[in-house]
Amino acid sequence: MVWDVFCKVIDNYGDLGVCWRLCTNLAAQGTQVRLWVDDASALAWMAPEAHEQIDVRVWATSTVWPEPGDVVIEAFGCDLSLEFVARMAKRHRTHRVTWINLEYLTAEPYAEHCHGLPSPVFQGPGMGLTKHFFYPGFTPRTGGLLREPGLAARQIQFDRDAWLTKTGVMTSPAQHMRYVSLFCYEPSVLPALLAQLAHGPARTHLLVTAGRATEAVKAAIHTQNTFLGNIDKHEQLSISYLPTLSQLDFDHLLWACDLNFVRGEDSLVRAIWAGKPFVWHIYPQDDDAHHVKLHALLDTLDASPTARAWHRTWNGLSDGALPALEALWQDSLALVGRAHLQQQTDLCAQLQAFVAKPTVKAS
Numbered sequence: 001m002v003w004d005v006f007c008k009v010i011d012n013y014g015d016l017g018v019c020w021r022l023c024t025n026l027a028a029q030g031t032q033v034r035l036w037v038d039d040a041s042a043l044a045w046m047a048p049e050a051h052e053q054i055d056v057r058v059w060a061t062s063t064v065w066p067e068p069g070d071v072v073i074e075a076f077g078c079d080l081s082l083e084f085v086a087r088m089a090k091r092h093r094t095h096r097v098t099w100i101n102l103e104y105l106t107a108e109p110y111a112e113h114c115h116g117l118p119s120p121v122f123q124g125p126g127m128g129l130t131k132h133f134f135y136p137g138f139t140p141r142t143g144g145l146l147r148e149p150g151l152a153a154r155q156i157q158f159d160r161d162a163w164l165t166k167t168g169v170m171t172s173p174a175q176h177m178r179y180v181s182l183f184c185y186e187p188s189v190l191p192a193l194l195a196q197l198a199h200g201p202a203r204t205h206l207l208v209t210a211g212r213a214t215e216a217v218k219a220a221i222h223t224q225n226t227f228l229g230n231i232d233k234h235e236q237l238s239i240s241y242l243p244t245l246s247q248l249d250f251d252h253l254l255w256a257c258d259l260n261f262v263r264g265e266d267s268l269v270r271a272i273w274a275g276k277p278f279v280w281h282i283y284p285q286d287d288d289a290h291h292v293k294l295h296a297l298l299d300t301l302d303a304s305p306t307a308r309a310w311h312r313t314w315n316g317l318s319d320g321a322l323p324a325l326e327a328l329w330q331d332s333l334a335l336v337g338r339a340h341l342q343q344q345t346d347l348c349a350q351l352q353a354f355v356a357k358p359t360v361k362a363s
């Protein structure tokens, strides 16, 4: 089987991050994958070692299209080139081509209702084809979550101190140090978080990811002289600004920390698999549709009052002060969610089963 996966980078790292992860999951099952992407530059750090079964191709207007594969994944409604769609339709007359639109992850009920729905094409270059909507999700009636085999075993074998030392974060074994990762957009309460960490009572080392989170922390420190004074006085908070990490090391970061602040969708799922307390910064939408989406996730994971209060404030849904950190260190949102979601068939296996279904075959 050859799979074509199409990805357009809108902004941030999530579009490519999800697509690359899907491709590596497929390749691990022996599938040949072509990843078509309009801007592959982030793969240089996200996947520096590449993968011999994943053929990364530039998706440009001038692309000369090869024979389409057996399965074509259009990630997040990225609109395939009409020339390629025409080739798919032509091939489909003699050899089944399965066309799937992989949707964004959400815990909202519509994911269950829309998962697997067909959309036959009656006119235009794709006439005769059927596009299917595939919704990742948190319940058995959705397409599940990306979770590669062996993930839990790798985490068990992970040596946190060795990793922190290798990355230069830990120079000598630090007793009673709490590690916190920060991957976020620009939360308005970020200065309040930094101030809480700086006031202790425990010593905290903050690992700030490259890009927007680093810029946000530097801006907050720059404008918070009183807060800076606190850092200097008590030495409770130290900060490392990380370089861009490979996806593999991004997981290691989440495994190494006692508390993870994550954002977007792929890192949310990885934070759940990491099983550590986490706070999610949801990708903001203009019409505030993300408010419903956030609450749907919290309901699905049966979040504690602590987790709910943190998520509301961190995401700007509440004007109140940032809740106290103390209750968050023990929060079991990820642990409970992981125990439950690990029972689900993972997204890659569900995709493969979906493609093999007779109803899809007949399309």
Ligand code: TRH
Residues within 6 Å of the ligand: 010, 011, 012, 013, 014, 015, 016, 017, 018, 045, 046, 104, 183, 209, 210, 243, 244, 245, 246, 247, 248, 250, 263, 264, 265, 266, 267, 268, 283
């Ligand atoms: O970067 P994001 O904010 O992506 C977002 C969301 O996906 C959002 O839904 C989408 O609409 C928007 O982009 C366009 O967060 P996300 O989804 O967690 O993706 C980050 C990816 O980057 C993830 O695969 C982890 C990876 N990553 C690394 O590999 N190394 C790093 O150093 C960092 C910081 C991230």
